[in-house]
Amino acid sequence: MKNLKLSSLIILLTLFTYGVKAQGLKDSYEGIFDIGAAIDQRQVNGFGKDQIAHSILAKHFNSVTPENLMKWGSIHPSPNTYNFEPMDKLVDLAESMGARVVGHTLVWHNQTPNWVYENEQGERLDGLALIKRMEDHITAIMSRYKGRVFAYDVVNEAIFDNGEYRTSKWYEATGTEFIKRAFAKAEEIDPDAELYYNDYNMWKPAKRETAIALAKEIREAGIRIDGIGLQGHYGLESPSLEEIEASILRIAEEGFKVMFTEVDIDVLPNPVNRHGADIDATFEFEEQYNLYTDGLPAEIQEKLVKRYAELFELFKKHEDKITRITFWGIHDGGSWLNNWPMRGRTAYPLIFDRNYQEKQDIIQVLHEIAAK
Ligand code: G3I
Numbered sequence: 001m002k003n004l005k006l007s008s009l010i011i012l013l014t015l016f017t018y019g020v021k022a023q024g025l026k027d028s029y030e031g032i033f034d035i036g037a038a039i040d041q042r043q044v045n046g047f048g049k050d051q052i053a054h055s056i057l058a059k060h061f062n063s064v065t066p067e068n069l070m071k072w073g074s075i076h077p078s079p080n081t082y083n084f085e086p087m088d089k090l091v092d093l094a095e096s097m098g099a100r101v102v103g104h105t106l107v108w109h110n111q112t113p114n115w116v117y118e119n120e121q122g123e124r125l126d127g128l129a130l131i132k133r134m135e136d137h138i139t140a141i142m143s144r145y146k147g148r149v150f151a152y153d154v155v156n157e158a159i160f161d162n163g164e165y166r167t168s169k170w171y172e173a174t175g176t177e178f179i180k181r182a183f184a185k186a187e188e189i190d191p192d193a194e195l196y197y198n199d200y201n202m203w204k205p206a207k208r209e210t211a212i213a214l215a216k217e218i219r220e221a222g223i224r225i226d227g228i229g230l231q232g233h234y235g236l237e238s239p240s241l242e243e244i245e246a247s248i249l250r251i252a253e254e255g256f257k258v259m260f261t262e263v264d265i266d267v268l269p270n271p272v273n274r275h276g277a278d279i280d281a282t283f284e285f286e287e288q289y290n291l292y293t294d295g296l297p298a299e300i301q302e303k304l305v306k307r308y309a310e311l312f313e314l315f316k317k318h319e320d321k322i323t324r325i326t327f328w329g330i331h332d333g334g335s336w337l338n339n340w341p342m343r344g345r346t347a348y349p350l351i352f353d354r355n356y357q358e359k360q361d362i363i364q365v366l367h368e369i370a371a372k
Contacts, residue, residue: 024059025363028370032319036063036102036326038262043330044069044090052356053330058097063150065102065261065326066090067336071111076137079115084144091148100150102261102326105198106138107182108156109168117169127174134170134178135185142189151194153229153261154186155179159199159214161278163206180218187224198229198261200278203243212254219255227257227323234265234311236303241314248314252321260315262328264349265307267300268292270341283342293346301361304348309365316369331356 026035037060043053057064068074069086076082094101116133119125125133142152158179160166170178179197186195197215202208211228218225228251230244251258268291271283283289292300315322329335333354337347351362 023367024061025366025370026060026062028367029325032316032370033259033322034063034100034324034326035061036065036099036261036324037061037330038065038067038104038326038328039090039093039330040067040334041069041086042334044086044093046093049356054093054097056330056352056356057093057099061097062099063102063324063326064090064094064099065104067104067329068111070103070141071105071108072116072137073111073113075141077113082140087145091145095148101145101148102324103141103145103149103152103193104261105153105156106141106186107134107154107170107178109166109170110157112169117173124169125173127177130170130173131178131181134182138182138185139189142186142193146190147192149190149193151196151226152186153198154182154195154225156198157200158197159207159210161201161204161207163204163210165210176214176217179214180221180223183218183225184223194226194257195224196227196229196257196259196261197225198231200231200233200262202228202230203239203247205246208247208250212250212256215256216254225256227251227259229259229261231328232260232263232311232325233328234263234307236265236267236300236307241310244311245314245318248318248321252318258318258322259324259326260322261324261326263311263325264328264335264337265304265311266337267296267304267348268337268345282340285342285344289342290345292348296348300348301359305359305361305365308351308362309369312366312369316372327351 029035037057042050046054066087069090074083075087091101117124117130158166165171165176183195197211199211202211215225215228230247248258269289315325327350329350331352331354332348332350335347335349337349338345351359353359
């Protein structure tokens with residue numbers, strides 16, 4: 001009780017300090033699309049400074065995605081162990097602030113322990129056995145959160161940038177069957193949840209077209225798929241707005257909802273000018289790729305504001321097709337981009353800085369765009 005009072009007091013004080021007067025982004029975008037953030041263990045626990053994250057979340061966001069807590073390795077680390085507690089807490093937190101939860105992610109090639117693909121002798125499972133394991137996993141998670149998790153990234157990143165299917169262990173054992181069966185099981189377990197395919201670099205036509213063909217195949221098989229998530233890990237200049245817009249139009253034209261599920265903008269250079277999110281593509285740290293350790297120069301901040309503004313103008317233009325924009329993290333200090341494509345960077349991709357302060361120039365512009 002005492003703790004509860006103390007935490008309410010901290011939230012009130014923080015709201016006061018960080019600007020209780022201004023309305024949140026979720027209010028400005030009400031009826032346009034949901035505004036989401038990915039959160040992780042630290043924010044869920046709300047220790048120390050991360051208590052501030054709760055008030056930011058409550059003020060600005062009406063959608064929450066677990067950045068890591070629902071990935072196979074976190075929630076189902078060994079065959080008979082489910083680690084539900086962190087996710088339970090996240091769902092409680094989201095509900096306490098009236099935010100909807102997006103389950104990320106049921107099936108992925110990454111953060112999936114080796115045992116998933118193997119029998120007790122350490123031999124690779126055949127397709128049928130692997131699909132059974134996947135279905136059990138989906139059943140356990142979706143049954144637990146039925147009615148509380150609003151939507152799921154059912155399958156994540158199954159397609160390479162060139163439009164070919166990713167040769168993951170899932171694909172090697174089952175072809176594309178695992179994808180269809182994942183959606184079918186998800187629909188069966190929670191018929192009310194929205195179900196999505198989610199991937200990065202979806203502005204690349206070859207990749208996008210394979211995703212669309214896949215979604216159509218699933219739909220034609222009588223299995224529900226509601227939308228296609230475009231992650232939105234972008235740079236300051238690339239991809240172009242035209243490339244992004246073409247994907248929004250193509251996906252919507254085929255009758256699928258569009259959402260930007262993991263938005264952040266990387267202002268730092270990297271060795272091959274790579275954006276997207278191929279997390280296996282990493283490099284040794286080099287100072288020349290970590291340019292702004294003492295803060296972002298004004299001209300780069302201006303570019304960041306402009307890029308966010310152009311993107312949100314595009315999103316707003318297509319508000320009839322787009323259902324949600326989710327930022328991949330809350331504040332710069334917690335972003336995965338501090339460690340990708342090399343560890344030890346000082347990254348500036350989000351709309352709150354390392355001290356959990358609003359980047360007011362960006363947030364102001366986003367409010368203005370909503371009001372246009
Ligand atoms: O949980 C372990 C912890 O026990 C261990 O001590 C620590 C040591 O490094 O690692 C912790 O796991 C890390 C995990 O994040 C949780 O913090 C992993 O090493 C690290 O690789 C992992 O990175 C995440 C990455 O996905 C891989 O799962 C990033 O935080 C997360 O932002 C990123 O998110 C992905 C989306 O899910 C899919 N799209 C691309 C996006 C960016 O890569």
